[in-house]
Amino acid sequence: MPKFDLSMLLSGPYSGALLSGFLLSIELSLLGLAFALPLALVLAVMRLVPVRFVQWLSLSYIEVTRNVPLLAHLLFWYFGVPQFLPRPITAWLYSHDYEVLSAVIALVLYSAAYMAEDIRSGLRAVHATQHEAGRALGFGFFQTLWLVVLPQSLRYTVPPLINQVLNLWQNSSTAMAVGVAEMMYRAQQISSATFRSFDVFAITTLAYLTVSMLIAALSHLYQQRYPVRSI
Template identity: 55%
Template sequence: MALFDPTILQSGEYHDWLVQGFILSIQLTVISFAFALPFGALVAVMRTSTSRLLRAVGTTLVESIRNVPLLAHLLFWYFAFPELLPEGLREILYANNPEVVCAVIALTLYSGVHMAEDIRSGIRAVPATQLEAARSLGLGRAAAVRLVLLPQALRASVPPLLSQTVNLWKDTSVATVIGAAEMMYQAARVETASFRSLEAFTFATLAYLTVSLLISAAAYLFQRRYPVRTAA
């Protein structure tokens, strides 16, 4: 008997499980990124604000979230957070795939604060004269930040943000601990049902590797096409 029999993954129920897990992992990554990026940008702006209160709030968010393991975040949002909700909201949550909802919340917050630090570095890389020029044209500070500072900061932050996206993609695997039916959950399910651990976990490993390399390649190509130029 061959050590690796790929036919078990090419047809039938087990193949469907793995494909469903892969699709959910992609969905978790995309949805979490869509929420994490604006959250990270907001926190980065708070961290670089002239207001002491906003800087304090931004710093508190970053330090309190990134210094707690992702696993603890997932367990908190899945087991503890629903208990804090009114009964009506709790029932709505439990009726709408709570594992995925709580995984998205945890991944969004955890990735968002790491993205915030990358964006904050991008903001610092933008010459102060850019903001001053925008203000001299009559823009208020909020408008100058939104229309002038942030677009340049985000462009400078693209390579590290793509690296954070790779981390986000890999971190979706931790959602298996709360029962989200992502790729690692489905690979373990296939292994339990068929005892074909080699095929199941090889599929998962190659899927994680392939997507990670594609995102890393996108970061490399962007950096080659749009190199970051620092002000003299």
């Protein structure tokens, strides 16, 4: 049985590969968050717009997206969508790191569906009198949401949104399924090359756990600093 020794992985030739995979996982998560959050806000507002067709569009997207596994989304965007494009464009995509782009698209669309429901719940948690106050000031529907309701809803929406960031970080590992060289992909490569699976995945697990604990600590600190109170 091989001896448990992390020195070769932490300081040897494979340390750079693990680090690059870790940084790419961080990058996938940050890109996913940067694009998912605005999309989620749009979807949440669509659920509240007093137009039934607009509400139906948002609800349909959210329900369909949340009831299909993330891996299916990822494989659809990587293998399925390019088949509907002209062959030169498909060839160009696959030769220019399309696996990363498809992973970001899947993470954004999947995460936005969950974030939208958290934002909508926060907006609905603000008392109806705040909507009436905005109208009394002469604001329209969207101005009332943006200037009056949304700032007050942050106490309700931020904690669950931080939890969604945690899910996004963990879900970034699915990108290995389409060949994205993120942390799990690199760990699998190194494990196959060195036959030190326990060592490699111990480091990988510790890396995921460390970032996850930091995100959880951020959520706890925010809730301590801004406790939820009735509005």
